[in-house]
Amino acid sequence: KQEVTQIPAALSVPEGENLVLNCSFTDSAIYNLQWFRQDPGKGLTSLLLIQSSQREQTSGRLNASLDKSSGRSTLYIAASQPGDSATYLCAVSHYDNYGQNFVFGPGTRLSVLP
Amino acid sequence: DGGITQSPKYLFRKEGQNVTLSCEQNLNHDAMYWYRQDPGQGLRLIYYSQIVNDFQKGDIAEGYSVSREKKESFPLTVTSAQKNPTAFYLCASRISSSAAYNEQFFGPGTRLTVL
Numbered sequence: 001k002q003e004v005t006q007i008p009a010a011l012s013v014p015e016g017e018n019l020v021l022n023c024s025f026t027d028s029a030i031y032n033l034q035w036f037r038q039d040p041g042k043g044l045t046s047l048l049l050i051q052s053s054q055r056e057q058t059s060g061r062l063n064a065s066l067d068k069s070s071g072r073s074t075l076y077i078a079a080s081q082p083g084d085s086a087t088y089l090c091a092v093s094h095y096d097n098y099g100q101n102f103v104f105g106p107g108t109r110l111s112v113l114p
Numbered sequence: 115d116g117g118i119t120q121s122p123k124y125l126f127r128k129e130g131q132n133v134t135l136s137c138e139q140n141l142n143h144d145a146m147y148w149y150r151q152d153p154g155q156g157l158r159l160i161y162y163s164q165i166v167n168d169f170q171k172g173d174i175a176e177g178y179s180v181s182r183e184k185k186e187s188f189p190l191t192v193t194s195a196q197k198n199p200t201a202f203y204l205c206a207s208r209i210s211s212s213a214a215y216n217e218q219f220f221g222p223g224t225r226l227t228v229l
Contacts, residue, residue, distance in 0.1 A: 004156070032217075034217055034218065036220075041202075041223070041225070042222060042223065043118075043120075043204055043220040043221050043222045043223045044157075044204065044206075044218075044220040045220070046217050046218065046219065046220075049217040089156060089157070091157075091218070098162075098164065098170040099145065099162070099164045099170070100145075100208075101147065101159055101162055101172070102147075102157075102159075102218060104149075104156035104157040104158075105156050106154065106155055106156040107156060
């Protein structure tokens with residue numbers, strides 16, 4: 001059964017620092033990996049989707065990489081800002097007998113201090 | 115504005131009551147999902163649906179029921195059989211469950227509290 005872990009569970013950095021969030025999964029047979037941001041009490045906002053055939057995706061100050069063979073993905077945030085403070089979750093997709101669904105990691109809670 | 119709406123935002127349930135959470139999307143997506151989120155944990159799949167009039171149990175379906183009578187609507191009923199229903203419930207959709215490379219979009223969530 002697919003399991004997704006995220007390290008660290010929480011991270012606190014001063015404004016302006018570059019940082020890396022990690023996501024690991026146990027079964028490399030995935031179709032894509034998606035990174036989300038969640039603000040307290042809110043739904044999830046999609047940040048980046050990496051297809052299984054891709055190595056990385058970029059959007060503004062965010063860069064996500066994917067290494068399927070080792071079961072790892074990283075989310076790189078450049079020049080962090082207080083507005084980046086949120087919980088970041090990764091999710092991997094897989095097929096079961098019915099269709100495609102996602103398995104989520106527990107998230108990394110990020111605090112960027114002004 | 116296209117998107118996913120969930121209502122109510124907050125819901126309180128007494129012991130033994132059934133309650134229904136609403137999820138509506140105007141994205142013309144075929145696939146819809148219900149997740150439960152507990153504090154400090156990731157999302158766990160309750161039910162999902164690939165198409166109208168069809169749905170499948172997820173990892174934690176016991177004590178929940180769904181229907182998919184219309185493409186845009188996927189309501190979730192939390193029954194009295196669910197022993198620990200207090201949680202944050204999130205609805206999501208994708209263009210198609212069978213399409214490999216499409217992202218999930220989420221609604222704003224419903225927080226359910228048992229009194």
